[in-house]
Amino acid sequence: MADNSSSNAYWKANVRIILISLAIWFACSFGMGIILRPALSGIHIGGADLGFWMAHNGSIYVFLGLIFTYAVLMNRLDREHGVEE
Amino acid sequence: MDQFTLNLIVVGITFAIYIGIAIWARAGSTAEFYAAGQGVHPVLNGMATGADWMSAASFISMAGIIAFGGYATGAYLMGWTGGYVLLALLLAPYLRKFGKFTVPEFIGDRFYSGGARLLAVICLIVISVTYVIGQMRGVGVTFSRFLEVSTDMGLYIGAAIVFAYAVFGGMKGITYTQVAQYVVLIIAYTIPALFISFNLTGNPIPQLGLIGGYAPSGGDVAFLAKLDAVVTELGFKAYTADSSNYFDMFLFTMSLMIGTAGLPHVIIRFFTVPKVADARSSAGWALVFIALLYTVAPAVGSMARLNLTTSMWPAAVTGNAFDGPAVSRADIDSKPELEWVKNWEKTGLLAMKDLNGDGLIQYVSEPAKLAANTKAMDEAAKAKDEAKLAALTTEREGLLATEQLAKTGKTFAELGLKGNEVVKVDNDIMVLANPEIANLPGWVIALVAAGALAAALSTAAGLLLAISSAISHDLIKGSINPNISEKGELLAARIAMGGAIVVATYLGLNPPGFAAQVVALAFGLAAATIFPVLMMGIFSKRVNKEGAIAGMLVGLVFTAVYIFIYKGWFFIPGTNNLPDTPANYMFGISPLSIGTVGAVMNFLTAFVVSAITKAPPQSVIDLVESIRVPKGAGKATHH
Incomplete structure (x- = not known):
């Protein structure tokens, strides 16, 4: 294992990436897909309003992007801190 | 050739493939039986996870629920996919680094308590058993619809097939069979969808058809607008109408998301990949394969609804x-x-x-x-x-x-x-009538039958493995006989698997009247017990044995009692204390959504109890620090 200060910095950086990712996760699904749907009814994606589309399709694409982005960022972070396998 | 013969041939071929894989992928060690020897490629593991995850309900029922529920059913679509973000970011990599075989094992080690491990085993068995009953019913029903055998006979055939590859192959046999089952089910689901989307919107890609124009009127009118117009004229609620209760929809979506991330049979899939980095990307691949079906489902549902309605009203x-x-x-x-x-x-x-x-x-x-x-x-x-x-x-x-x-x-x-x-x-x-509505050839109908069976069998096998490993590894090896040899444990695992199949078959034949309520109980309990305790075990060094046990108990009891009050005690009809209608719900929260509240109560209880009791020992703090970094994962250890 790397020394303590480096491993602390690694964990802090990881938690920061997680928090930002979860903020996006929340904003797309619970935000645009549910709570904000009435407010966003003027915006359209093709034949659907934005809230409907986020709830039925859009959020899933965002989830995919989030997981793969997290995987790439963490691989980089693992290497920077020398904790990769 | 008539439809029956065709169904028999296509289903027969897929079953032969599953048996062939079972013979090829026999498990020789406990590591292979519990975690496929940790040698599964992350993309293949993602595919297997997809098949494991998508049950008979996802394949057969979900599009119909969307068709008649409209916008508000987005809770299912977001809930059953968003949970993978939580898995990838909060659980999978750390549990893979921990490197053991079962979920209760982590809970037992992290909270240095056999009691916590036992409580986790109980939660796991309740969640998985309720879930597996629905799958066994799904197998029986699909057989009886497409292959002209009785539901009971269909169930026996399905159980025999699962027995063949799950008992001999364990996780290894199940994983590679699930890869084949995924391929069958996704082809069966998407082919009818492509044709129907092309007929209705002129665009063969269902995801684009959903937001495209309505072809029979020249594409000037949006497909969704046309659907809204047709159903409202006949007195139905508009398809895109707002949810009647945004607060409950919010809690329901959250409950499904954290419930998904807390389902033991999904979590153990991430123990099978070689490295921590693979656990992260494998969750992404799992979601890719799940999204292929879940982004098509809203198109299938809405288009089938319009087709059904215009079949009844040709002028529409x-x-x-x-x-x-x-x-x-x-x-x-x-x-x-x-x-x-x-x-x-x-x-x-x-x-x-x-x-x-x-x-x-x-x-x-x-x-x-x-x-x-x-x-x-x-x-x-x-x-x-x-x-x-x-x-x-x-x-x-x-x-x-x-x-x-x-x-x-x-x-x-x-x-x-x-x-x-x-x-x-x-x-x-x-879903079942889609190929006929779109006038597709008979082999597509046969494929839908094979796809529905693949979806039910793959989920049943994954659940059975979670149950049998909890019995042989957590109960027998973990507490009853810790000195059992590897060979003895492997035999115990196979016997437990066989026993679990017999019990699941029996319950499938005699459903205790709660098969339909599975969603509420399985997801509610997974959300309120397993997910919070795993997350706290990784992200907090302060939560201790007392906190974890108290948290799980509060989450378990609160959630189960709230569901029983409306659905009947232990789902026995007529024993509910209050009618199951929105007017009676506490703050409008339906029993389906209560898992979110149970999870919050679990977190709060654990933090409060931990704060007033002794901090965990240094060895546990070292364990938490070691699972937080990927380095040094290696093969799973066997104690």
Whole structure:
């Protein structure tokens, strides 16, 4: 294992990436897909309003992007801190 | 060749493939039996996770639920996919680094307590057993619909197939079979969807068809707008209408998300990949394969709904439903393009009654008062209560003269209607009848049968593995006989698997009346017990044994009791304390959504109890620090 200060910095950086990712996760699904749907009814994606589309399709694409982005960022972070396998 | 023979051949070929894989992928060690020897490529593991995750309910029922529920059913779509973000970011990599075989094992080690491990085993078994009953029913029902055997016989055949590859192959056999099952189910699901989307919107990609234009009117009108117009004219709620309770929809979505991330049979899939980095990307691949079905499902649901409605009201294809007559009984009996209606009438999933005797079948939505009268008349007819029936008939005449059919501005009497003449449309029709509605060749219908079986079998196998490993590894090796040899444990695992299959088959044959409530209980408990305790075990060094046990107990008891109050104690009909209607819910929270509240209570209890009791020992703090960094994962250790 790397020394303590480096491993602390690694964990802090990881938690920061997680928090930002979860903020996006929340904003797309619970935000645009549910709570904000009435407010966003003027915006359209093709034949659907934005809230409907986020709830039925859009959020899933965002989830995919989030997981793969997290995987790439963490691989980089693992290497920077020398904790990769 | 007739349809039956074709179904038999296609299903037979897929079963032969599964058995072949079972022989090839026999498990030789406990590491192979529990975690496929940690040698599964992340993409293949993602595919297997997809098959494991997508159950008979996802394949057969979900599109139908969406079709009749519209916008608000987005809770299922977001909930059952968003959980993978939580898995990838909060659980999977750390549990893989921990490097043991089961979820209770982590809970037992992290909270240095055999009691915590035992409590986790109990939660796991309750969650997985309730879930597996639905899968066994799904296998039986699919067999009986497509292969003309009884539901019970279908269940025996399905159980024998699962037995063959799960008992001998363990996780290794299950994983590679699931890869094959994924391929079968995704092809079966998407082919009919491509054709239907092309017919309705001119775009063969269902995800684009959903937001595209409606082809029969030249594409000027959006498909969703057309669907809204058609269903509201007939008195139904608009497809894209707002949710009636955003607060409950929010909690329901959250409950499904954290429930997904807390389902043991999903979590153990991430123990099979070689490295921590693979656990992260494998969750992404799992979601890619799940998204292929989940982004198609809203198109399948909405398009099947429009197809069904315009089949009943031919004039609605290009104009308003009431511009022309409804479909006639004679047309249904004679026209080849309507043969599917007759086919599905035979199965009892679709039922029609020409109430006004005009030879036409009018499919409309009855306003609340009229619908209540219909229900009361059915009950009176069943009870042979002639006096009550006569009174209700008189009441009905009055209602028909005053109740209006939504947009038409005319009463039922003025329209010559005596009520809705399509008296039953089962949700499941939307997927099962799709190939026939779109006039696709017989082999596509056979493929849908094989796909439905693949979905049910793959999920059942994953659940059975979670159950059997909890018994052989956590109960037998973990507490009853810690000195058991590897060979002995492998044998115990196989016996536990065999036993679990027998129990699941028995419960599938004699469902205790709660098969339909599985979603509420399995997801609610996974959300309120397993997810919070795993997350705290990784992200907090302060939460201790006392906190974890108290948290799990509070989450378990609170969630189960809230569900039982509305659904009946242990789901025994008639034992519920309050009627299962929104008016009686606490703050409008339905029993389906209560897992979110249970999870919050679990977190709060654990933090408070931990704060006033002794901090965990140094060895546990070291364990938490070691699972937080990927370095040094290696193969799973066997103690």
